[in-house]
Amino acid sequence: MKNYYIILLLLVFSTFSFGQKKNDEPTSYKDDFTFSWKKGNDSLLFIAKSKLNVVSEFIISNRKSGLALNSLIVKPKDSVALIKYKGSKPDSIFRKELMDSLKISYYFGHKSAVRPDLDFAYRLPFKEGKKYRVSQGFKGKASHNSTASMYAIDFQLEVGEPVYAARGGLVIKVIDWFTKQGGKELIKAANRIVILHDDGTMASYVHLDYKGSFVKEGDMVAIGDKIGVSGLTGFTRGPHLHFVVRKERDIAIPIQFSGYLNENLKQGRKYQIKQ
Numbered sequence: 001m002k003n004y005y006i007i008l009l010l011l012v013f014s015t016f017s018f019g020q021k022k023n024d025e026p027t028s029y030k031d032d033f034t035f036s037w038k039k040g041n042d043s044l045l046f047i048a049k050s051k052l053n054v055v056s057e058f059i060i061s062n063r064k065s066g067l068a069l070n071s072l073i074v075k076p077k078d079s080v081a082l083i084k085y086k087g088s089k090p091d092s093i094f095r096k097e098l099m100d101s102l103k104i105s106y107y108f109g110h111k112s113a114v115r116p117d118l119d120f121a122y123r124l125p126f127k128e129g130k131k132y133r134v135s136q137g138f139k140g141k142a143s144h145n146s147t148a149s150m151y152a153i154d155f156q157l158e159v160g161e162p163v164y165a166a167r168g169g170l171v172i173k174v175i176d177w178f179t180k181q182g183g184k185e186l187i188k189a190a191n192r193i194v195i196l197h198d199d200g201t202m203a204s205y206v207h208l209d210y211k212g213s214f215v216k217e218g219d220m221v222a223i224g225d226k227i228g229v230s231g232l233t234g235f236t237r238g239p240h241l242h243f244v245v246r247k248e249r250d251i252a253i254p255i256q257f258s259g260y261l262n263e264n265l266k267q268g269r270k271y272q273i274k275q
Contacts (some may be wrong), residue, residue, distance in 0.1 A: 046083035113199030152244035157230035190234025206242035
């Protein structure tokens with residue numbers, strides 16, 4: 001998913017009071033992992049336990065330089081020791097030094113579990129019998145210019161129109177509590193569904209409606225299943241479905257659609273499902 005999130009150790013080592021999520025509270029690592037310190041015989045361990053149904057990768061970096069220091073894999077519903085400390089410093093001093101020097105990020109998927117099938121023919125993610133305009137295609141100048149979005153496609157669906165699975169797989173993330181639409185401050189406040197495919201790639205269906213998901217995490221869906229409803233949430237100027245397939249580390253990959261093989265969908269052109 002970005003996926004998706006940066007964990008600042010300043011937050012990790014603070015004391016949290018986890019309450020019910022408000023409608024427009026940004027999603028965070030609290031939804032995907034739990035963290036704890038564990039005291040061993042001769043060491044102090046910082047443990048991350050996954051709530052996810054997908055392999056994830058943690059990257060530990062130097063906060064100041066951004067240089068990656070270590071990469072660790074955590075299996076679905078499993079745990080991993082992110083930090084192991086053996087030394088004479090008091091725990092409180094060690095933790096303070098960690099806060100000042102490191103940050104931890106994580107992503108859904110890992111290169112060891114991803115083998116993209118670039119020949120797969122995806123189903124267009126909207127209903128049959130109607131043409132939909134592409135408002136932004138591959139490498140679109142408006143916002144499809146990053147590693148995570150350069151092969152995304154925006155389909156001009158209106159609020160309330162059904163969204164269908166472009167490929168079958170396992171639902172690994174459902175976010176459906178956001179209500180607001182606006183500028184970059186809401187870039188992480190878009191409702192979405194993320195589906196893991198059998199080649200390890202993951203499709204994101206973004207800007208869905210509030211409570212506009214028909215699936216839950218852990219569900220298996222088939223290609224063409226109705227999974228949600230298009231909406232107007234997050235960083236967007238108007239209603240549309242943002243669709244992108246990624247491999248490890250949120251890297252978007254090029255895809256093709258049934259009926260339009262070896263063709264990049266063009267901005268401004270309308271498309272429909274071909275029988």
